Structure formats: structure tokens, C-alpha cells
Amino acid sequence: MAKYVLHDSSADNPETLPIRLAAAAAGVELKVEVEDPKVAKSKDYRYNVNPLGKFPALSTPQGYLFGIYGPARYIASLGQGEVGGRILRHEAEISQWINFATNEVFSGAVGWAGKGHNREVRCEAVKRTRLNCAGLNSWLEIRTYLVADRLTLADIAVVSALYPVVQSTGLDDAFRASFPHLTRWLRTCFHQQAFRKVLGGVVELPAKAAKGEAASEFVAAQQEQKKGAPAPAAAKKDAKPKEAKQKEAKPQKEGKGGGGKKGGAPPVDEGAPLDLRVGLILKAEKHPTADSMYVEQIDLGEESGPRTICSGLVKHMSAEALNNRLCVVWCNLKPRPLRGIESNGMVMCSEDDAGAEPVFPPEGAVAGDRITLAPHDKAPLPLKGPIKTLVSSKKLPDILAGLRSDGDGNVLWEDAKWEVVGKGLCRAKHKNGLVK
Numbered sequence: 001m002a003k004y005v006l007h008d009s010s011a012d013n014p015e016t017l018p019i020r021l022a023a024a025a026a027g028v029e030l031k032v033e034v035e036d037p038k039v040a041k042s043k044d045y046r047y048n049v050n051p052l053g054k055f056p057a058l059s060t061p062q063g064y065l066f067g068i069y070g071p072a073r074y075i076a077s078l079g080q081g082e083v084g085g086r087i088l089r090h091e092a093e094i095s096q097w098i099n100f101a102t103n104e105v106f107s108g109a110v111g112w113a114g115k116g117h118n119r120e121v122r123c124e125a126v127k128r129t130r131l132n133c134a135g136l137n138s139w140l141e142i143r144t145y146l147v148a149d150r151l152t153l154a155d156i157a158v159v160s161a162l163y164p165v166v167q168s169t170g171l172d173d174a175f176r177a178s179f180p181h182l183t184r185w186l187r188t189c190f191h192q193q194a195f196r197k198v199l200g201g202v203v204e205l206p207a208k209a210a211k212g213e214a215a216s217e218f219v220a221a222q223q224e225q226k227k228g229a230p231a232p233a234a235a236k237k238d239a240k241p242k243e244a245k246q247k248e249a250k251p252q253k254e255g256k257g258g259g260g261k262k263g264g265a266p267p268v269d270e271g272a273p274l275d276l277r278v279g280l281i282l283k284a285e286k287h288p289t290a291d292s293m294y295v296e297q298i299d300l301g302e303e304s305g306p307r308t309i310c311s312g313l314v315k316h317m318s319a320e321a322l323n324n325r326l327c328v329v330w331c332n333l334k335p336r337p338l339r340g341i342e343s344n345g346m347v348m349c350s351e352d353d354a355g356a357e358p359v360f361p362p363e364g365a366v367a368g369d370r371i372t373l374a375p376h377d378k379a380p381l382p383l384k385g386p387i388k389t390l391v392s393s394k395k396l397p398d399i400l401a402g403l404r405s406d407g408d409g410n411v412l413w414e415d416a417k418w419e420v421v422g423k424g425l426c427r428a429k430h431k432n433g434l435v436k
Helices: 014-026 043-048 069-078 088-113 119-142 153-169 180-190 193-199 215-227 231-248 393-401
Strands: 005-008 031-034 057-060 063-066 276-286 294-299 307-311 325-330 336-338 341-343 349-352 355-358 403-405 411-413
Touching: 005 014, 014 069, 014 153, 014 193, 057 069, 063 069, 069 153, 088 119, 088 153, 119 153, 119 180, 153 180, 180 193, 180 294, 307 341, 325 355, 393 403
Parallel strands: 005 031
Antiparallel strands: 005 057, 057 063, 276 294, 276 325, 294 307, 336 341, 349 355, 403 411
């Protein structure tokens, strides 16, 4: 008999998503038992489980817990990880985010996603959701997760609160463009093993909204109500110059070495700076046809979502050790197929005779942070976002020859230490070793 049983009138009740996600993240086996709604109305249930006679309820060896976040907090505390918080400070921060999710986010999301609400009510709900998303976007600009440096119940609570909107509209591209850090965080969460297990795979955020009224239409309706102006027509007018510019832009080509792919691939530049960025390995799994390689999904803080990158680390590390680990990725290399899978970058590793391991970004770094290489960077580089030129394949041997770690474990290219501005230096496990 299962130790922890979630009693509910439905096996996939969206309101119990935080409980099911907490169990998956904490590694706790949770059985969901569907009950007849009449059970909750019985005198015995009201006396021993929930005085209001409502589902859900969690049965434990010590008795019952009812509601959502009582059971979720309890389940999170049982795991080997830090889903419920590592220290008292983290527990307090998780509590504040749970309150934010239940009191602010959920009501707006449900009002937006609710099919029975009139247009005025839904527009007001979208306005509230946008305000919440703006706040989250600012908070996540310098953070990978809401609390500490890993997935916690705080992330689970807020994602669960927003999930009705994700399901009903998909959060269209016009909406997401305003919130790049929030979008990156959502994608990071949806790629976590717990979310994949409970939601039946990775939840993708499509380029276009689902059928029906998209977020941009709701915002246009709000503008009409406030200004009396036909906002959608204005939006179409603004779109024409943008389309014209896209037609004028043409990808450049590399001389004899071949250019980028059709459709706007970045040009190749002999003097391109190295685009080194902090990445978060969301998932690593064995390459289907190459025994020495992992295929990794890595979050680099890009609006397009995680990149697929292949790394020859099978002999050195387990997939579990790579999952949810920060690393440094060389991003502006020309994509290349590795045994049938296109790899879009390189995970930088230190190496000696004992083995290889990814380079460590400094403490406090988050996915998307730029690695600077002064004095080699000829001009100050933006601290976020891609460099829009690829490193020439002719330059690779010279660049790789200059990569190393010193006696203190600092990572260098020639005499330039790898640094995330304001956060510190990148480090290698292997001192006086190679980096590649």
C-alpha cells in the first residue's frame, strides 16, 4: 500500500498540479486515488479530513492534510533534494512566492483562461496577468530560478498558477516578446524532469497563440476601451516597415568555407569575438548512435529556447551529474551534424589525464550571462544576447591552442581570464590543464 495517497474527484485536477509536481521533484512516490464526490460529504470525512467536505486530501502515515500547499509543502520536505528549501531563509522566500502565486497570479490567469467570462472581465484579467508577468520578468533578469539556484516549490507554485493561461492561449509570440526572462524561465521549468513526468512531456510554447483570442488581441481591446482608438489597425500599420526590413536583410557568406544556411543564418567573420555564455543543462541523455556522447538540452537565455548540443562526456560523467548543472557554452560556432544530430555549440571542459569536466561559471551566474575575455575583446560586448557572427572554421585551431587553465584553476584564453562581469571568474576542476 502506498504511503502517500492523493484523494481527489479527478486524476488530473489542475488545482493539484503543485502537489503532483512537488512529489515528482522530490522523488516521492505519490498515488492518486479518484474518489466518489459523495465521500467528501460524509460525516467521517468532515470530522477526520476536511471540515468543509472538499477534495483534495493527502493521506500520510501521520494522518490527513487537505488543500493544496499544505500537502505540497509536506511532500517537498520529504525529498532528498532542496525542493522545499535548503535553509530557513529559502523556506521563507518559498512561502512568499506561494502567496504571490495564489493571491496574485492564479486569479488573473483563471480570469483570462475562463471561457464563461465576458470580454471586459477577461481584458481586466489579462491586464492583471501582464502586471504580474512584468514583475516576474524583472525578478528573473538576473536569476535562473525564483529562489536559490535550483528548482523549488516557489517555481512550481508560480508555474502552476500561470499554467491555465499556457494551456488556453499558449502565450503568443507578441505577448512573450515583452517578457524574455519570464519566457526563458518557463521553458527551463518545462524541461525539468518533474514537469516532463507530470505533464506528459515537454510543454512547448508555440510561436503563435492557440485559436481564439490571443493576448495581443486582449491588449488591443484594453487600448480601445481606454483611448477609443482602433489599436489593431495601428499594430498592422507598424508591422509593414518591419516586414520590409526583413526582406532587405540578406545573410552573408563565408568565402571558400561556405556560408550560413538559407533563411538568415549568421554570417562568418574572420575577426568575430568568442560568444561564450553561461548555460544551464536542462537534460542530458545518451546519443542514440554514438556511445561516447550525450545529447544535451541547454538553456542559454535565448528567446528561441534551449539549444541541442552534443558533448563527448559519457566516459567522464553520468547524465544525472550533468542535469541542472551550469556550464560555459561556446555559442557562435557553425552548427554541425554529429552522427545524425545537429550540435549548436560546444560545452567547454577542462581536461587532464584523470578525465574531463565542464568549466564552472562563477557563483551567482545565470543562464545567458556573457563570459568576457578582456583584453582580447576589441570592443565592449553586450552582457546578454547572441553575437551575430560565427567564428571562422579557419580560426578554430589557433583559438583552441590558446585555451587552458592556470595553476589556480582559472580558465584563460592566452592571457585573458574568463569572467562574468560583476560575478567573478570561471574555474576549472583540472589545474594547469587543457580547456576545449
